[in-house]
Amino acid sequence: MKAYAPVADVSEEMAAVRATLEPGTRPPAEIKDKLNETLKALGLVRIAGRIATPIRGNFVHLTDGREKLQIYAKKGQFTLARNDGEADREPDQAWEAWQILDHGDLIGVEGYLFVTNTGEVSVHVERLFFLSKALSPMPDKMHGIEDAEIKQRQRYLDLIASSLQVKSEPPAPERGQNLTTREVFETRAKTISSLRRFLEDDGYIEVETPMLTPKATGAAAKPFKTHHNALDIDLYARIAPELYLKRLLVGGFEKVYELNRNFRNEGISHKHNPEFTMLEFYCAYMDVNGMMDFCERLIQESVRRATGDLTVTYEGNEIDLSKFERITMRDAIAKYAPSFDVDDANLVEAFDTHVEANLIQPTFIIDYPKSISPLSKASPENPEIAERFELFINGMEVANGFSELNDPHEQLARFKDQAEARERGDDEAMVLDEDYVRALSYGMPPAAGIGIGIDRLVMLLTNKHSIRDVILFPHMRPERPLEGSEASRAADHSDQMKDES
């Protein structure tokens, strides 16, 4: 199959011609004729895409998912290419084929560019290629898909809908952060590639550590459990890569990162999905303060690259990412709940209930209690405080970092405290990893590390309230069998096979 140019970008010349035209106004005839000469001199273009408007008359728009380009087919002036390589069908048959095309079909066209009377750059079709049929009807071209369930279960349809949608709104910059589904996932991709670039420019290397692990540790969470048949051992989907990454610090890698999925067998909510994407990275010879500085620059630079701006509007709040506040947990409680009588026992609870939701602008909360930070180094000034921070934006925890505990004896003691907590019934207390303690016994450089919740960061940048809107295929309960569909027939068949066996 020959290549087709993307609809969005037939040529630089076309873009140049487009730039000279004023949208919505009819160009004077002499200007139009001159432009058409220029465009025709470019020769034939060949583009493919989905038919974005119902076939009515000679004009139709093709979409590549992002941009639309109008094509013009005139009876008698184009042929229909055959898939078997034989000579093209004659114009009469080509016109018949054109007339039976449907909204949503995929076609290719070959032709020359021209400007219409209304000043839109279009392709004058000389050859039509039929590429694929849309058997199921397309969503409403004005409203797209509104049903959250269809959007998530049938993301392909949601994406098609957003590409077919007639834009009565201005393009992205003026629209603020009211993005199409396509744009949301493009922003996500840009954010992730920007994070990778920033880290790599700073000397970090990307590593991959096990997703299936014999111990679910490195965080406090309930794991997914599975079984490996050949080894006959239980394995757990990882809840965090942390302990593997720090083993690499022991091994001599000074800057490592991993950007991939974690799995936690816990509740689903607008900010929780059972699998979620985490960026974790570790830097030797750095401490918690250096890590906060670096985290701030990393997020700022990635946001700038992904959205072009350091201010985002999220659910009506203007969020200024140019400055990250730093405040201790105790001071934050004093600030947001001044009447609250804080002691060591109720500190964390007071923070969760009275402070978190107020942290709209980027804020590092520092001085976490050591008791809830089993992997982080204690402060030299106060042994009850961990050298740890969490970053909050719009009331949501986005990152968690600390100076890494690198004393094997103390680490073992902390694991034992966790084991006791587990025996007391805390089934999310951290699991002891003996090999990790052994690794520390060979000497881990002082280091700082951090985990950044990528889905939540993307929610912020795309103004999405639900994590399911920034994950292409979020987890949901299974749908009932689709009656009368291919899928249900396949299911019936497999039931039958079971009965027979």
Next chain:
RNA sequence: GGUCCGAUAGCUCAGUCGGUAGAGCAAAUGGCUUUUAACCAUUGGGUCCCAGGUUCGAGUCCUGGUCGGAUCACCA
């Protein structure tokens, strides 16, 4: 898991007091053929989420369930 809200044509949505199931878009047929979401005419299209109940009669009221959304708890 608790609480609240929702489910009607392929899509977006109406549906009054319990009394024949509606619109726009999409689809089909014909017309038009340089148009900018919605041209003109005609036509087809429904398990009103499922199962019970009340009633002469249920899309509508009641009970239970399914799926989704919001929220609380847990968590990142």
